[in-house]
Amino acid sequence: MISSTSNQKVKQAAALAKKAKYRTETGLFVVEGPKMAAELPDDRIQQVYVTEHFLEEEKKKADHALYQKLKQLKCVETVTDEVLKAMSDTQTPQGILALAKQYHYGLKDLLSQSGAAHFIVLERLQDPGNLGTILRAGEAAGITGVIMDSQTADIYNPKVIRSTMGAVFRVPFVYVEDLKAALLQLKDHGVHLYAAHLKGQNSYDQEDYTESTGFLIGNEAQGLSDEIASLADTYVKIPMAGSVESLNAAIASSVLMFEVARQRRNQK
DSSP: OBOOTTSHHHHHHHHHHHOHHHHHHHTEEEEESHHHHHHSOGGGEEEEEEOHHHHHHHHHSSSOHHHHHHHHOSOEEEBOHHHHHHHOSSSSOOSEEEEEEOOOOOHHHHHTSSSSOEEEEESSOOOHHHHHHHHHHHHHHTOOEEEEETTSOOTTSHHHHHHHTTGGGTSOEEEESOHHHHHHHHHHTTOEEEEEOTTOOEEGGGSOOSSSEEEEEOBTTTBSOHHHHTTOSEEEEOOOOTTOOOOOHHHHHHHHHHHHHHHHHHHO
16 A cells, blocks of 8 residues: 555656646546546556545445456555545545546547548637536537647646546547648548637528538637638527627537537438
């Protein structure tokens, strides 16, 4: 059992939770909590840290699938509550923390999937909660991938990981250095690009999203840059009642993504 917060493994986990640069250098990220740990694919697991109390409680559960999973792994180590708190990004850790290997996708991987594409493209999105929620809602709406510029928040930030509720393990995503070039590549592959924009003429639900579709979502405060917005094939608007002028990025994305899901569901 690890009982000292000065242990090198403890310092490594704490650094991965706090430093994006260190996550990039090591190719690892932190996964916290029983639900996320249960959904983490075994081949992604580098190391698992648990408290003895957590193991005992999991063993008592009628559905002790996570306990069985932990018993089969060879990389599980027990730690004290104090040590787990030193490793964690949260104030009240849930008894388990895993170090996982990062995913690596390319734009070609996203474009090579069969069927009509359904992409969310993010430019300079900064809020970790928004990014995580977009992935979570995106999985529910059947998106085929998320494309982000290098100024978008780090998807491996623990706050993002928690917000995805496991979707980060299943939805392909890629960061691109040149977002304009990436969008031109999408257009070359027949992806119709839409931007929710003040210049939109039609309501978002008046468009046809049954063919390959990509939505452009910009920074929370500034929206899309003029350069990226100009690459959209169509501007759409989300009609709103009352005095509300705009929606949170994650909510706007969800509205658009689920309209695609609705249309494609009705098409079958």
